[in-house]
Amino acid sequence: MSHQIYFLGAGPGDPELLTRRAERLLKECRVVYLPPMYDQTFAEFLEAKELFIPFEYYFADLIEQIKSQLTSGPIAFLVPGDLTFYSPFQALVDALGPLAVVVPGVGSANAASALLKKTLDLPGVCSRAILASPRTLGDGPDAPTMGDFAAPGVSLLIYMNNIPLPELVAQLREGYGKDTPLALAHRVGHPDEEVVVASLDTIVAKVGNRDYFNLDSPNPRPALTLVLVGESLTAEADPTWWDYRRDNIWKYQDNS
Ligand SMILES: C[S@@+](CC[C@H](N)C(=O)[O-])C[C@H]1O[C@@H](n2cnc3c(N)ncnc32)[C@H](O)[C@@H]1O
Structure with missing residues (x-):
């Protein structure tokens, strides 16, 4: 059975903004695809890993290479910010179908x-x-x-x-x-x-x-x-909304 490729929402640049799930999955992977800007900011997580820049490949070659690498182990793919908006990686996720797992992250x-x-x-x-x-x-x-x-x-x-x-x-x-x-x-x-x-x-x-x-x-x-x-x-929040919500919404909260 093939392993999976994890498209990890890696945040805007600061590795402290990785989720715990993304950090755990990244640790499990020996092969990592990442945009060039992340190799320095994420250096502490990338030691002894095999690094690939996705933008260096044509699409079909990239898919073929990923599928071949997945026979040996899971792959991490660092997505800048998060996949939700303006991410160029959707075609990869679609082409890889069930092999792809998307992990949310902190968007810019x-x-x-x-x-x-x-x-x-x-x-x-x-x-x-x-x-x-x-x-x-x-x-x-x-x-x-x-x-x-x-x-x-x-x-x-x-x-x-x-x-x-x-x-x-x-x-x-x-x-x-x-x-x-x-x-x-x-x-x-x-x-x-x-x-x-x-x-x-x-x-x-x-x-x-x-x-x-x-x-x-x-x-x-x-x-x-x-x-x-x-x-x-630059607006200051109106604190009267707090009391309005306290009286009309929050006090009805049922925590059962
Ligand atoms: C291809 S989009 C990627 C957006 C990414 N999917 C996200 O959720 O943040 C690139 C654009 O996102 C914004 N962006 C990404 N990273 C940023 C950062 N660290 N600081 C400010 N803007 C950033 C900029 O507008 C940049 O031109």
Whole structure:
């Protein structure tokens, strides 16, 4: 019987954010597939393991190699963040069918929210969240833009941004007011993580010439920068909601 390949949500970069299940499964595997950025941050977990970079292979060759390696033992596949959003590995999971096991992890959205110490929905402030990427919206004349998602009460999370910041802000201003906060969460979970928070009116000046999106780089890979927009980023939670819930929801809790 063949072993299985574990697609481990490995978190944004910090190995402390591995789940206990992912850590246990990683320890069991001698063969590990991982994106290049993880070989240093995960070094302590990778000693004496055989490492492979998945992006070096064509799809059919990769599947064939994985199936052959599975005859000798289980395989760990480190998925940046978590598979839930913007993960390029779905085709592998589908092709491997029952050989594949997916283990959830900490996505960059979760890690950025923790860094900002802000929940992204807040009663009376933000009632919904939209995750989007300008890279995947299409290029045609009818393709949506970030302006189509911008609205008061929406927390917008923008992955893999490839639009220059002034242009992105102009799109966001189609639906948000000038004082709406925007955060750039850069390389979250890495030793050089940074976060910049300003309003849509001031973010461009605050960032200056700093290229958080690698737009000036010949390397086409998206930068590790998550853009978060919405009033909940700087709002203070209204404590009266606590008492309302205590009286109307929590006191009816049945723990049996
Ligand atoms: C291909 S997507 C992978 C997202 C991943 N599946 C997740 O759940 O975090 C890559 C994009 O995710 C965001 N991202 C991933 N890791 C990040 C990090 N450590 N810090 C900030 N943003 C990150 C950035 O927007 C980056 O361009």
